[in-house]
Amino acid sequence: MSAHNIRGKSAIVGMAIAGIGEAHGFSAMELLGQVAVAAVADAGLKMQDIDGVFAATSSHAFPTMSVVEYLGLRPRYFDGTNVGGSSFELHLLQATLALEAGLCDAALVCYGSNQRTAGGRLVSMSEPQWHETAYNPRHPITAYALATARHMHEYGTTREQLADVALAARGWANLNPEAFARGPLSKDDILSSRMISDPLSKADCCLVTDGAAACVLTRADRAKDLHAKPVYFLGGGAANYHRSIVAMPDLTTTAAVDSGPRALEMAGVALKDLDLAMLYDAFTINTIQITAEDLYLNAGDWYTFGDDGSTYQGTFAVGNLGPSATKLIYVRQIIPDAETLASLSSGFSVHVPPVVKYKKRQENGAGI
Template structure:
């Protein structure tokens, strides 16, 4: 078993004075300080790609920048699943004896380094070059296909999607580092411009600058650091496709399998989860993940929203930091921010957004167009 012993992040939003590598380094420094260790204690490094500051060997670049010479380093290339998958990989390499203390640091100045337009262009290569990209689709248009099928199948409305965006904004208003700091109403969402019908602007995740980092070590070693360890109880991962035209079922994805594996490993069930951090690149994914991960039956997620069961004081608080929709999405660091929030919740360090009696958290990452699914279950106690 492994544990997270340090977390660190930066503000989210527009940070024109910081590059991608600087954001990663700043988050790493904050995580090391949080753990009460020295940077030289790090002997494993996991990073990820940056669209704004591309490098062929990003984890080696980060290691050099931090003055490290690790015995293990690699870069994740799983999109929004990278943050959770990096924790699963850290567990594997620590158990294998490759290293003792793994730094996972992700970050990007995607907003000021690229801007919304250039970011969308760079992400257009998710489409298959022969069968999709030639028709000019964007990431939102692919998710619009999924949203349309789901909404028609389960009689879900635009208002239901809007409630997801409002939930996240209400939570983000409680986070000091959140990108978005103004209130949001259902009417605001429904009046925002179309991006790819049925998805409007406020149904889509932000493009932000920011960085986040965590430190993973063995259960035994976790007692040597100042922060209370948060233990990895279960992990599951599933890849079903790369290009969405290869997928037949648009209403359920690999999150069913990744969630099942994580719950089986942890020896618990969805009813034992106190707080859920779900990948919210679009409002539709939150509804689908609630169902695929077993928190409700298919087609019932919208009802949880209507009953206010997903608020911080509700039955299953979801994304109390505001998620990608309102806290921020600086590339792959957006998914890792979900892990940070889970750790802070389990440490009882979330201030006025704290979920009462949070002992077990689920964190889920989604990469590509619902292509790769990664699920963590974290616990205050081992």
């Protein structure tokens, strides 16, 4: 099976999000269970119809085993691949392959976290890296700070330009009633916020929030009978270079430079065909790097069109649920308008941007 043969062969037919921000009194699995039930119902299916499960969490060593036990499922196919925040984009590709191969008929992709109410701090849940432990890093913040410092050295990026990213994100968050961090915020507020890991201040860092998200996929020929507005999966791409930040070949370049083109090639689209590009902006440096890498700009030129905030038009700030929930928020809010979009999420080791095509609700989509 070639990569082009799976283009448009699957579709998202149900989705749900829950517990955004703070979900007091709920465990990560309880939040995951809520959205799994809701997503299956949204697809017009019953839980016993789910025979494919794809999951990754930061609190379960064997996520698919925990999920199927909690939900009472007996799937024919399951996958718990964990590549950090990009896991769930990769799960879309894996679910599509499993569906097309006949290994399952209805796939559930799910995630849940109570990181804020359980601990309230942004910390890495993974095993220590022996060559970093001696320096007492505060991951993932230390890794992003190191990349930011190198970007500043190499391209002259400034803290003021980082602040523009945070300022634009807050501006759009203030338009979204579901956003966790809302309210007035000035550039001076951002620049004077507490330094966490030089050069990243508190305002540059990823939010810590609770939340859960799930989606259900079926083969495309079945999708049209299950949901009025299925979201067709066109393609995905992956790249995996390293585990530790110290092994990153170039601190200013992520694996997105390879995964982005792969996703577009599989989807059979070019950048000019995209109505919308969604960038996962956990830290302010993410937006700068991914914009350059996935939109094929020179690495130091992102700010030539970003200083006025136009880069961020159409983004939907909510909270840090990771790309798992972020892609579903895109799906829910963009369906009426965008015909073709790319969802781009990057980690320091893997970057997996799926390209999905929406069934148009009207004759012409109004892209941003």
